[in-house]
Amino acid sequence: MLNPIDTDAVIRDGGATGSFPHEIHTGVAWWMAACYVVTAHLDGLVVAYDGKPATAEFFDRMCLGAINAQHCACLVLDRGVAGQEDLLAAMKERGRVPGMYAATRNGTATLTLFDHDGVPLTERTGLHLIRRMIAEDRVPIPVNAGSKGRIQRYEGAAR
Helix, strand or coil: CCCCCCHHHHEECCEEEEECCCCCCHHHHHHHHHHHHHHHCCCEEEEEECCCHHHHHHHHHHHHHHHCCCCCCCEEEEEEECCHHHHHHHHHHCCCCCEEEEEEECCEEEEEEECCCCCECCHHHCHHHHHHHHHCCCCCCCCCHHHCCEEEECCCCCC
């Protein structure tokens, strides 16, 4: 694995959190998204970020990880720059589609994964599976172009 992380320290509290670039790097966003899509069998995911320049690369990597997750062909709805409340509203509007949110503050990056009900993932709702996949270097990759998902700009009432 390139640039391994301390998964026990970083993947917790609803997603991944750590100082950037020391504890967490942009590759973690790809890993988290790909593993979330595969472990939760997602065919759709709404993704947004806080609009800060440091967070934009995390956002891009989340989108790419989600569409490149094995046979899932996940449709990523790009909500773009938004607050967490806007993301949650878009998730609900789209029929309780799960979501991911990237934010940075004072040198700390946070990637939050939300379930169908808009609640951050916990150990009991799948976070432990994602941590294990990353720790064991089993991040999913696509098997062929036909299995690759796609990114679509979110157009909805929440905009």
